[in-house]
Amino acid sequence: MKALIDPQKCTVCGVCEDVCPVGAISVGETAATVSDECTLCGMCVDTCEFGAISLPQVGTGPKDDLSAYRGVWVFAEWRRGTIHRVSYELLSAARKLADKKGVPCAAVLLGSDLDAAAPSLLEYGADTVYVIDHPNLADFTDEAYANSLVALVREKRPEILLAGATTMGRSFIPRVAALLQTGLTADCTDLDISEEGLLLQTRPAFGGNVMATIVCPNSRPQMATVRPRVMRPEKDARNGRIEKVTLPEEVFQTRVEVLQVIPEEDVTAKLSEAEVIISGGRGLQKAENFHLVEELAQLLKGAVGASRSAVEEGWAPPSHQVGQTGQTVAPTLYMAVGISGAIQHIVGMQGSKVIVAVNKDPEAPIFDVASCGVVADLFEFVPAFIQRLKREG
Amino acid sequence: MKIVVCIKQVPDAKNVRIDPNTHTLVRQGVESIINPFDLFAVEAALRLKDRHGAHVTAITMGPPQAEEALRDVLSRGVDDAVLLSDRAFAGADTWATATALAAAVRKMGDVSLIFCGKQAIDGDTAQVGPELATILDIPYATFVKELNLDGPDHLKVVRRTDEGTEVWRLPLPALVTVLREVGDPRVPSLKHKMRAKKATLPVWGIQDVGLDQDRVGLSGSYTQVVKVFSPPRRADRVMLQGPVEDQVEQLYRYLKEAKVPGL
Missing domain, CATH: 3.40.50.1220 (TPP-binding domain)
Known part of the structure; x- marks a missing residue:
């Protein structure tokens, strides 16, 4: 597959030829042509002011009933007693997305001994805070965190799941996406809802030299990690509730042994x-x-x-x-x-x-x-x- | 012990930038480089080989010219290399990429350790490593800065997190994604250069790794790029010229107005 050129619209201006990072486009007499070198990166699409270039579509249609998924969720990052600021930032963003779609907004808090930490999430727009409290979650491991979050997602079926693009989020969220067999966009700096109701995930690529907007049309939840300090945390207290979740013991098991955790003092x-x-x-x-x-x-x-x-x-x-x-x-x-x-x-x-x-x-x-x-x-x-x-x- | 290193050929960042006057993307040549983090992954694998003995195979998924990247790492001491290349792989997102790499690793059989760079500098996703490990159902550790074997079938790693460092022990087989602290990449040697030049590199397509067309490339992807655009320029730039005392005062006021914390 490669980028598609509409010869009716192409004016052979040559802009796409200059933009293509792999040199796959050559401009002929009547229209640009794309060679097999094309990696479908999409850089040419937006630079064509005549709308002559498009990309072929992903996948072969939805893999299950997408309407069964509802609500916007945020993974709340807990770090030994305190909730990381990015969780409030994301919750404020999630609240806006949820309002736009007219669906509920929830936070999921994972950790150990969480009674004191959970209520603060209700102050930033969550309708529900799901709490997964287990001693094995005191130390972060990709397996226990991902497996337990996946178990809850399978049960409750949110349509959107967001997490901070912190070292924790960027480490275990790809496992969550892979286990759920759904798409994941890394390190987003802007989120919105399209006219069709899809999550528009915008992120920098090529080291920030270009921005790309990405969608996940055929699988759920639509997942993104979001760069910290981009969204603004806004207090929005609701009559939300805290729901303690019980999951089967095996989801808390991990093959990894955490030998030492050394916080940086400096x-x-x-x-x-x-x-x-x-x-x-x-x-x-x-x-x-x-x-x-x-x-x-x-x-x-x-x-x-x-x-x-x-x-x-x-x-x-x-x-x-x-x-x-x-x-x-x-x-x-x-x-x-x-x-x-x-x-x-x-x-x-x-x-x-x-x-x-x-x-x-x-x-x-x-x-x-x-x-x-x-x-x-x-x-x-x-x-x-x-x-x-x-x-x- | 069999080690696999995943590498990626990426456009040199210097070649992809925005023209400050026209605000459009400009490309100067089409040079490709090996993703810098992947060279650290290669170095980490070779250091483990130096200490304990191992067979190191490099793998990349990409167009035919990605072969250059494989010859480069062969010249640094990697034992052999496989090119995953097929038109059907084009347009793969991280999931479809991990799916293809997982199929290739399975075909190799009996791999104890997989090394990846922390992330690739073109996409910056850092997702392929964890997704690959998840598909293969092996444990993994990300952002690793130090590692060594711990007994015959365990790996001990030091990870760098946002808050400090963590020491983990993982049973093999496992996957790690590495930071530059694992060591600077060695330079190609004459002996290995000769070998790299002559080496025949197997090229595996979708049939070779037993995948159907609809599981790879854009067809096997869950995410789709719908728009690519130039980031908005900073319109608010202030340049401070003139005597140093004035610049000091202006910057001080500028930072106060910008409500910079700590002032």
């Missing part, structure tokens, strides 16, 4: 959770200068990040690397100090809300993604900015 290392990240790059010139970044991070109560060059120079450990082979981050503030902005770096941080770049080269590509660019010698600017922050106390 906040400067917790990049994925940080609201503020200050990153340093090659512009710092030597290891001793990296303290400028660390001091700035400390003053702003943020975490320390680093570009690949800074890590390769040994100025920061690999766990601090932001970018393609490091971590993808999306904090409220990302400050790039002496980072030129190679594409490998940009793809790891461009989802941040406010991006401040400090670089003396006004042509540096980091300024293309910056919301605030400071063209300055960092050795003058950063110490002065540190003084300013200290002055404020």
Whole structure:
């Protein structure tokens, strides 16, 4: 299968030929043609302003009665006593989707000893909070978490199931989707309901260079993991109820043994959770200068990040690397100090809300993604900015 | 011990970007690279082989030219490689991809350990590894930064999570997805380069792995892309020029107005 070209609509403008990442399109005399190299990535479809390109359809129709599935669910992420913020963010988003469809909205809380944690979910729009409380869920394992969630989904049949695109969600949710034999879209940044009532799942692809909207037409539930800090948590208290769920003992079994759980004490290392990240790059010139970044991070109560060059120079450990082979981050503030902005770096941080770049080269590509660019010698600017922050106390 | 490493050929990110003036996608050449995380997976497999002895097979699903990626990893010391290639595989989502890879791994038989990179840099889904393990019904661990055998039939791994690290013990056969901390990829050696050049790579189509047309590729997928578009540009960029004292003051005010936490 390959992308379909409507020769009636094609104007042989050649835009699709330039866009195709695998060089599968060639523009002939009367219409563009697609070769077998086509991977059906869909990049050409939206760039054609004449609507001449489309993709063939998935699958061979619904595999069971889709109308038997009803309601929007959120997997609520519990981490040793506290519910992770992303759960409230998703619940607020789920509430809107549910209202749009006129169906109920529920949260599913998995963990151990959950009595204290469950009620807070009712304050963010849940009609029902299903609680799966079992000692084997005290430690996260993919098998026990996925198997028990799957058991409940099979029983209650929600049409949509959302989870945070955290390390937990991105680890076990694919197992849930595979066991349920349904589609899953990773790391979404926008969700909506189509005219036909399908979940429209929008996510960045190719390192954020393009956005793709994805649907799951023939299987249920429609599943997505959603990037943390994208949706806004909104209080919306309802007369909801908490329902404790009893499941067969075997769903809590796992082949994996959790030997040790070591929480990271050093906040400067917790990049994925940080609201503020200050990153340093090659512009710092030597290891001793990296303290400028660390001091700035400390003053702003943020975490320390680093570009690949800074890590390769040994100025920061690999766990601090932001970018393609490091971590993808999306904090409220990302400050790039002496980072030129190679594409490998940009793809790891461009989802941040406010991006401040400090670089003396006004042509540096980091300024293309910056919301605030400071063209300055960092050795003058950063110490002065540190003084300013200290002055404020 | 038989080890399989799953790799993927991806468009070089440098080749896929938005023209800042026209706001359209531009492609500069059609260069492909091996997904960087998959090179860490290869390295992790080879290190295990160095320590304990193993037979390492690389597998990729892709168009015929994905063969280059397999020859590259052969030149780094992988023992042999299989190319899963068939027009019918085109348009596969993560489920259909995992289905095809699972069928290939089953055909190989008796595989103790499967390595995948954390995620591919084109799709960034991180889903194929866990889905593959689930279809094969073997345990898995994601985001692994250290690993070693623990006795003859167990694997001990250190995972990195959002909150810190975890140490897990998994019975073999198992699957792991790895981070860059497992070790930097070794460079190709002359000896292995010669071998890679001459190697004949089996190409498996859907019949070879015993799958029907409707279970693979776009037909076997649950998800479908309906729209691809350029992300909205940041319209709100502020550039601060001029004397450093002014820039400091302006940035301070800018961050206050943006309600950045910590200020």
